[in-house]
Amino acid sequence: MAFFLSWLSSLFVSAISRIALSARFYFPFITLFSSRRREASLSQKDVSLENGFFTAPAIVEKHQDWQDLDRYQDVLGQLPMLQVYAHILYLFPLPENVRRKAVLSDLSRAVASVRKAVPWMGAKVINEGRSETSSGLYKVTEDLAGDETCPSYEELKKRKAPISLLDARKFTSVPGFPIRFEDSEKDPSRVLRLNATFIKGGLVIDFLIHHNTADAGGHFGSIKMIAMAMRGEKFPARLLEQANLDRRNLFPLLGPHEPMMDHSSHVRTPITSAAPLVTSDPNSAKYHVIRFSAEKLNMLKDIASENLDRDVPFISTDDALSAHCWKHFTLARAHKFGPQTKSRFARAVDGRSALGISKDYMGDVIHNVSTFLTFEQLTTWPLSRIASHLRRHLNAKNTAYDIRSFATFIANTPDKSTITYGGQFNPDTDVGCSSVRGLGKVLFPSFGILGQPEFVRRPKPGVAFPGLLVFFPGSPSGDCDVWVCLAEDEIKTLTENDREWRKWAEYIG
Secondary structure, three states: OOEEOEEEOOOOOOOEEEEEEEOOEEEEEEEOOOOOOOOOOOOOOEEEOOOOOOOOOHHHHHOHHHHOHHHHOOOHHHOHHHOOEEEEEEEEEOOOOOOHHHHHHHHHHHHHHHHHHOHHHHOEEOOOOOOOOOOOEEEOEEEOOOOOOOOOHHHHHHOOOOHHHOEHHHHOOOOOOOOOOOOOOOOOEEOEEEEEEEEOOEEEEEEEEEOOOOOHHHHHHHHHHHHHHHOOOOOOHHHHHHHOOOOOOOOOOOOOOOOOOOOHHHEOOOOOOOOOOOOOOOOOEEEEEEEEOHHHHHHHHHHHOOOOOOOOOOOOHHHHHHHHHHHHHHHHHHHHOOOOOEEEEEEEEEOHHHHOOOOOOOOOOEEEEEEEEEHHHHHHOOHHHHHHHHHHHHHHHOOHHHHHHHHHHHHHOOOHHHEOOOOOOOOOOOEEEEEOHHHOOOOOOOOHHHOOOOEEEOOEOOOOOOOEEEEEEOOOOOOEEEEEEEEHHHHHHHHHHOHHHHHHOEEOO
């Protein structure tokens, strides 16, 4: 369930979700158009992305075909479930000697230079038939330093930035996953957005990307480029080539003599604004941040690697942590279900390696690998056996053929709103996981005048999605901050009654 976002969960010249009539169904296509310039003066409330545009790098001038925005239309990004914004919050301390105007100017110049170098990142997502807007502005900042209801940076740092203090209503400008974003002329769906909020003693930057145009790799790739621009660095030619790569023939769909795999598990009732991806009582489940130190992660991996089967060559840190979370979440849920109840661990997987694609490619190449075990197996098997089961399924399913088959399935389905990465997900028994944990050093770059962020978070969403699990780097040194949504009784069981869980995990909140 990719965003899963990505579960994964959840940074935008013109991406279009074209609504095309096919019999009685509608389905989206991503197409790109250049937007006209709108002049505006630099202020603390509105910053024009056109102000301070850098001269286009020579490689951009050389590759005029990069301006052909049809080249950025792919297959995996066509799912309506991806008509959402992915949010990443970066938290910075802000010394008194750093002028806000200088920060805003550098941010504006950096985003403008990225848009100039990567044309599709200047996009906006509109519906075919609507008039094209000419806005070149984005809301860049809000000053909450004097707002007593907003936490100070000192408080955030002292408490290690719990999600309860990062309300989306204060720190974001648009809703995020799983809430669909409906574009309008007043508020078009720009591909790349940035929202900066000054708080007492610090700055919170929300980097947003429209999920139809990029996965987590593209999201963090855009952040990486903004950081490079703020440091005054030039974009490497190879990075620009991958960011602007033609997506139309990135990998082949299945041919007429290649059998398609069974993807029926990804089918569900159509996703619409009236019938969203998930509906739940916001009081029944909440989001939490839980930290696993680098030392504890290494120990978990060692335990999970004991007595491996011959067909499992290794266990990764993510395998071990996934097995640990799946086992203990099931223990917390076990009193509500019978021992033969099946639980699914739906894992969002980056397909770049399997497809032979560069890690710097920024389009959607996420697919899902689902593993099933019964409650009895999950509560009685040792950690190493669960981790081996996860790794075995991942190795079997993370192949170029699987991804090509799934892409062909999407391409051949007229109503793509019936397809999700995880299919019929049961939030009471299942877990949907995505991970960017291994990008610790990449996700904590220096942003020039701002220096290095001290925390990377997601904002607290307005809609609960029980069972959603995301692994984020907690620090450049290897700590992992787990972002999870669980029912109140389940998180209480974990944090108060599960001694084994408390031995490994630090609850942040």
